[in-house]
Amino acid sequence: MKKIKCAVIGPGNIGTDLLAKLKRSPVLEPVWMVGIDAASDGLKKAREMGLKTTAGGVDGLVPHITTDGVQIVFDATSAYVHAENARKVNACGAMVIDLTPAAIGPYCVPPVNLKDHIGQREMNVNMVTCGGQATIPMVHAVSRVQPVRYAEIIATVSSRSAGPGTRKNIDEFTRTTAAAVAQLGGAGQGKAIIIINPAEPPIIMRDTVHCLVEGAPKASEIEASVHRMIVEVQKYVPGYRLVNGPVIDGDRVSVYLEVEGLGDYLPRYAGNLDIMTAAAARTAEMFAEEILAGTLKLEPTPAAAVA
Amino acid sequence: MNSPLKGRRVTLHEMCLRDGMHPKRHQITLEQMTAVARALDQAGVPLIEVSHGDGLGGGSVNYGFPRHSDEEYLRAVVPLVRRAKISALLLPGIGTLDHLRMAHDIGVHTIRVATHCTESDVGEQHVKLSRKLGMDTVGFLMMAHMATPERLVKEALQFESYGANCVYITDSAGYMLPEDVKARVGAVRAALKPETEVGFHGHHNLALGVANSIAAIEVGANRIDAACAGLGAGAGNTPMEVLVAVLDRMGVETGVDVWKIQDVAEDLVVPMMDFPIRIDRDALTLGYAGVYGSFLLFAKRAEAKYGVSARDILVEAGRRGLVGGQEDMIEDAALTLAKARGLLPARVA
Numbered sequence: 001m002k003k004i005k006c007a008v009i010g011p012g013n014i015g016t017d018l019l020a021k022l023k024r025s026p027v028l029e030p031v032w033m034v035g036i037d038a039a040s041d042g043l044k045k046a047r048e049m050g051l052k053t054t055a056g057g058v059d060g061l062v063p064h065i066t067t068d069g070v071q072i073v074f075d076a077t078s079a080y081v082h083a084e085n086a087r088k089v090n091a092c093g094a095m096v097i098d099l100t101p102a103a104i105g106p107y108c109v110p111p112v113n114l115k116d117h118i119g120q121r122e123m124n125v126n127m128v129t130c131g132g133q134a135t136i137p138m139v140h141a142v143s144r145v146q147p148v149r150y151a152e153i154i155a156t157v158s159s160r161s162a163g164p165g166t167r168k169n170i171d172e173f174t175r176t177t178a179a180a181v182a183q184l185g186g187a188g189q190g191k192a193i194i195i196i197n198p199a200e201p202p203i204i205m206r207d208t209v210h211c212l213v214e215g216a217p218k219a220s221e222i223e224a225s226v227h228r229m230i231v232e233v234q235k236y237v238p239g240y241r242l243v244n245g246p247v248i249d250g251d252r253v254s255v256y257l258e259v260e261g262l263g264d265y266l267p268r269y270a271g272n273l274d275i276m277t278a279a280a281a282r283t284a285e286m287f288a289e290e291i292l293a294g295t296l297k298l299e300p301t302p303a304a305a306v307a
Numbered sequence: 308m309n310s311p312l313k314g315r316r317v318t319l320h321e322m323c324l325r326d327g328m329h330p331k332r333h334q335i336t337l338e339q340m341t342a343v344a345r346a347l348d349q350a351g352v353p354l355i356e357v358s359h360g361d362g363l364g365g366g367s368v369n370y371g372f373p374r375h376s377d378e379e380y381l382r383a384v385v386p387l388v389r390r391a392k393i394s395a396l397l398l399p400g401i402g403t404l405d406h407l408r409m410a411h412d413i414g415v416h417t418i419r420v421a422t423h424c425t426e427s428d429v430g431e432q433h434v435k436l437s438r439k440l441g442m443d444t445v446g447f448l449m450m451a452h453m454a455t456p457e458r459l460v461k462e463a464l465q466f467e468s469y470g471a472n473c474v475y476i477t478d479s480a481g482y483m484l485p486e487d488v489k490a491r492v493g494a495v496r497a498a499l500k501p502e503t504e505v506g507f508h509g510h511h512n513l514a515l516g517v518a519n520s521i522a523a524i525e526v527g528a529n530r531i532d533a534a535c536a537g538l539g540a541g542a543g544n545t546p547m548e549v550l551v552a553v554l555d556r557m558g559v560e561t562g563v564d565v566w567k568i569q570d571v572a573e574d575l576v577v578p579m580m581d582f583p584i585r586i587d588r589d590a591l592t593l594g595y596a597g598v599y600g601s602f603l604l605f606a607k608r609a610e611a612k613y614g615v616s617a618r619d620i621l622v623e624a625g626r627r628g629l630v631g632g633q634e635d636m637i638e639d640a641a642l643t644l645a646k647a648r649g650l651l652p653a654r655v656a
Binding site: 150152154156159164167168170171173174175191193194195196197198199200203206208210212243244245247249252254256 | 367368369399400401403404405423425426428429431432433453612627628629630632633635636638639642643646
């Protein structure tokens with residue numbers, strides 16, 4: 001079967017874990033890994049897996065986008081450089097899946113709104129953050145039962161799984177997650193808290209979701225909705241589990257989750273990598289299926305092409 | 308008596324309007340806040356911290372919603388003080404650069420960027436902005452008992468490289484013994500530039516707040532946190548009025564009036580307390596097991612709700628290696644312990 005060719009910019013924790021997911025995809029074929037340090041582990045690993053690599057950053061990739069037929073580019077770098085990367089890639093007629101918290105394009109959390117992206121001809125889709133991917137499905141599971149006036153998430157990741165990009169972008173992480181919790185989760189107001197825990201052995205990613213609902217919580221409906229959503233997320237992240245809850249206390253509904261990864265790049269504690277990369281791969285697969293079916297034709301972005 | 312510290316100058320930093328927010332469940336009124344701030348100013352306290360207990364932007368289900376926003380508290384206090392400066396705490400991952408700009412616009416003098424003691428790099432954005440805005444900028448290494456002196460040196464140097472002009476060793480759990488404090492503060496003092504200040508923040512869970520602060524000063528710390536009547540998380544902070552009296556006896560210059568600070572503690576702060584700040588068995592467990600101070604009330608509430616003792620919950624928190632900010636894991640730990648002991652009713656279908 002024909003596959004859609006992809007490139008990954010950013011050979012760090014997220015980019016390298018993503019590569020493992022793309023290698024298994026029936027419709028995606030990773031062909032380029034793009035970094036800025038020729039000696040980096042991530043580029044070396046990509047070369048060993050048979051990909052072409054460049055340490056020339058996005059400019060090292062651009063000349064090859066058309067000649068190698070790359071149609072989907074994943075950006076796993078930093079919010080600071082994403083706008084520039086996206087502009088250059090879009091100008092060549094490839095679309096961008098954004099794994100930084102830059103959030104230039106519309107958000108995508110697959111079990112919540114993947115289908116809404118069909119037919120939209122978007123050239124840039126944002127994957128929110130790992131904390132957003134882990135928690136927004138739960139906020140949505142509550143808000144589809146009854147109105148949520150406020151939703152708050154606490155994402156705790158192990159220190160070993162938080163790379164330099166995540167750390168330098170912690171403020172963007174906090175603000176982008178909060179905005180997406182409200183907008184995609186379906187809450188009047190959103191709040192996000194991120195915590196990095198250095199315990200050894202490293203802790204599995206933990207996520208807590210607190211929703212304040214309007215009216216008395218419909219306990220049994222919420223519980224059923226939460227369990228249905230867990231199953232949806234487990235389709236692409238098998239280690240996504242409900243640890244405790246939903247706890248109902250007055251107008252508060254709280255859900256306590258853990259996310260264990262597949263251990264593709266970092267060990268299984270780093271579920272924060274998996275939930276991000278698996279969601280990005282799933283999103284890209286949907287676009288790839290559209291391209292393969294002929295319903296989506298990518299073209300260079302006119303404004304960007306002039307720039 | 309001839310004191311080896313005679314003639315040293317130390318900047319005392321008042322915590323009761325920030326760390327004191329924890330035992331007040333963030334419900335201090337504007338009237339209480341302004342009355343205490345005015346009295347502290349008149350007593351000669353040079354620096355007063357005002358923010359949600361968990362720092363700017365801490366208002367949340369997880370940590371508690373405050374009676375007033377950080378902005379309301381700061382707008383009330385900043386114009387009121389005549390000699391004292393106002394500081395605000397900020398935990399990256401909870402508060403954001405937007406909160407920092409807000410505090411700067413109101414006239415806050417000092418920003419303290421607080422991270423877990425091994426994760427100072429999450430404070431890079433915040434320290435850099437604070438310095439760019441010309442603010443007194445502190446890197447605040449929390450739960451410092453969990454890292455070796457060598458590791459703390461690495462983190463302190465990192466904060467200094469971002470532009471922090473002061474780095475704190477923070478005993479958030481009230482766990483350290485005086486020798487632990489000396490090893491950590493001394494190593495950091497020796498590694499940083501001479502012009503970079505070093506501070507110590509203690510808790511009184513093992514009744515060592517004052518002794519640990521003296522130990523820190525002995526090895527070169529020159530900023531010390533304390534709270535009137537100890538109003539702070541756990542068994543409270545180092546009691547300010549006691550520290551002022553001891554430092555006065557030792558000939559250390561603080562600029563704080565021994566009698567006036569006693570009156571602030573006794574007449575204004577003690578009457579504000581919802582319960583006595585003392586070393587009860589749960590606060591003692593924090594200090595003994597090395598658990599983050601503000602977990603205390605959360606554990607007591609979980610005990611009342613799930614029938615698992617607060618002490619067991621706190622010990623479990625220590626076993627899991629929880630760090631500051633993980634208040635959500637207190638209810639989670641209580642639920643898991645209650646399930647294991649058959650204390651939870653059958654699930655709602």
